[in-house]
Amino acid sequence: GNSVTQMEGPVTLSEEAFLTINCTYTATGYPSLFWYVQYPGEGLQLLLKATKADDKGSNKGFEATYRKETTSFHLEKGSVQVSDSAVYFCALERGYNNNDMRFGAGTRLTVKP
Amino acid sequence: DVKVTQSSRYLVKRTGEKVFLECVQDMDHENMFWYRQDPGLGLRLIYFSYDVKMKEKGDIPEGYSVSREKKERFSLILESASTNQTSMYLCASSPSTPDSEAFFGQGTRLTVV
Numbered sequence: 001g002n003s004v005t006q007m008e009g010p011v012t013l014s015e016e017a018f019l020t021i022n023c024t025y026t027a028t029g030y031p032s033l034f035w036y037v038q039y040p041g042e043g044l045q046l047l048l049k050a051t052k053a054d055d056k057g058s059n060k061g062f063e064a065t066y067r068k069e070t071t072s073f074h075l076e077k078g079s080v081q082v083s084d085s086a087v088y089f090c091a092l093e094r095g096y097n098n099n100d101m102r103f104g105a106g107t108r109l110t111v112k113p
Numbered sequence: 114d115v116k117v118t119q120s121s122r123y124l125v126k127r128t129g130e131k132v133f134l135e136c137v138q139d140m141d142h143e144n145m146f147w148y149r150q151d152p153g154l155g156l157r158l159i160y161f162s163y164d165v166k167m168k169e170k171g172d173i174p175e176g177y178s179v180s181r182e183k184k185e186r187f188s189l190i191l192e193s194a195s196t197n198q199t200s201m202y203l204c205a206s207s208p209s210t211p212d213s214e215a216f217f218g219q220g221t222r223l224t225v226v
Contacts, residue, residue, distance in 0.1 A: 006155075032212045043117070043203060043217035044156075051212045089155065093212065099144045099163045101207070101215060105155035 002027040002094045006104035013080055013111050021075040021107045023064075023090035031094040033057075033066055033073040038087040038106070047075075047088070080111045116140075119204050119218035126225050132191040134221050136204030142216075143209040145187035147171075147179065150201040150220070162187055163209065194225045 007022040025031065032051045036044040048057030053068035062077045073090060090104040120135035138145065144163050148156040148171075158171030160179040168179050176198060180188045187206075191198055201222050207215040 034214065036215075036217075041219075043219045044205075044215075045217065046214040049212070049214065099161055099169075099207075099209065101146065101205075102158070103148070103156035105153060106150075 002031065002092060002100065002102050004090050004092055004102055004104040006088075006090050006107050008105070008107070010108040010110060013109070015082055015111055015113050016079045017111075019075070019077040019080045019084075019109065021088055021090075021109070023073045023075065023104060025071050025073065025090075025092050027071075027092055027094050029094065030068075031092040033064070034091040034093065035062070035064055035073070035075050036089045036091055036103075038089065040086070044089060080109070082111045082113055085109055085111050117204055117206055117216050117218040119202075119221050121221050122219065124221060124223045126191075126194050126223065128195060128225055130191075130194045130225075132194050132223065132225075134189040134191075134202055134204075134223070136187045136189070136206075136218055137185050138187075138206040138216070139185065140206060140208075140216065141184065142206040143184075144207045144215075145181065146205040146207075146215070147177075147187065147189045148203045148205065149173070150203055156203065159189065194223075196225050199223060199225045 034049045035047040037047045048059040050057040050066035146161045147159040162181040178190045204218040205215040
């Protein structure tokens with residue numbers, strides 16, 4: 001079946017450090033891949049997405065590239081800020097009508113000043 | 114602003130009670146979802162619905178049922194609440210257009226005592 005595996009957290013970084021959160025997927029065919037972010041006390045919101053192989057999604061300084069050969073979609077940011085502290089979820093969508101969405105376990109990021 | 118609204122932020126119920134969690138979206142989306150979020154397990158899909166009166170089981174439907182009588186409303190029902198159903202419950206909606214993002218409510222933290 002379709003599934004997503006994320007690196008385990010929590011991750012603690014100092015401000016301006018480089019961030020990588022690993023994500024790999026298992027799916028039949030070619031799913032669309034997403035990163036969602038959950039700030040404290042809030043629901044999830046879309047951070048970025050990529051819909052086909054070699055696509056790069058980007059937003060707010062975060063990037064992720066859809067790698068079909070390694071079935072990966074790692075999240076990166078060159079210089080994190082305290083305001084980036086949140087839980088990050090990798091997800092895939094695989095369904096004719098966009099109705100089969102699967103999420104990873106989530107990675108909690110804490111950025112210290 | 115697009116909105117997914119869950120009826121309660123916090124609920125405390127007794128073992129054996131019948132519990133209703135309500136979710137309303139104002140975006141005319143075809144798809145609606147119920148997830149539960151537990152530490153270390155991420156988001157697990159309970160049920161989803163792709164149209165009025167239509168529903169599909171997710172990964173962990175046992176002990177739950179759902180109802181979708183109107184397009185904008187999707188209810189999760191715990192027929193007889195148990196302590197292992199203590200969790201954060203998240204509702205989401207999405208259009209049936211492929212590759213579209215999902216929109217989430219703020220979540221309902223349910224405690225069963």
